[in-house]
Amino acid sequence: MTWFKKRPKTVGDHEAFINLVQVAGEDEEIRKRLTAILEQEPFHRKSLLNTWINDMKMRQAPADFVAAIAMLLDDQVAEKLMEVLRK
Numbered sequence: 001m002t003w004f005k006k007r008p009k010t011v012g013d014h015e016a017f018i019n020l021v022q023v024a025g026e027d028e029e030i031r032k033r034l035t036a037i038l039e040q041e042p043f044h045r046k047s048l049l050n051t052w053i054n055d056m057k058m059r060q061a062p063a064d065f066v067a068a069i070a071m072l073l074d075d076q077v078a079e080k081l082m083e084v085l086r087k
Contacts, residue, residue, distance in 0.1 A: 014064075014067070014068060014071065015064070016062075016064035016065055016067060016068040017067075017068040017071055019068070020065070020068045020069070021081065021084060024081075024084075024085060025084070025085075031085055034072075034081070034085060035082070035085050037049060037052075037072070038072070038078050038081060038082040038085070039082070042075055042078075045072075045078060046073055049069060049070070049072055049073055050073075052069060053066055053069055053070055056069070
């Protein structure tokens with residue numbers, strides 16, 4: 001049963017998000033795509049992310065990866081990741 005599955009409390013506890021950050025740090029193409037999205041104004045960033053998320057869902061992408069990308073809808077999470085990617 002998934003009712004009792006322990007949910008991550010913070011973004012830092014979400015393993016798929018941590019993997020996304022690591023991959024973005026190592027893979028130039030992923031970093032470029034994320035940076036291009038994260039540099040947008042919040043409305044445009046959210047629009048691009050929602051489009052990407054819906055596309056991934058239709059293609060049956062792994063749910064954890066979709067959830068990790070969805071975390072970037074939060075302005076603070078997006079800002080922090082952008083800081084990490086700029087380093």
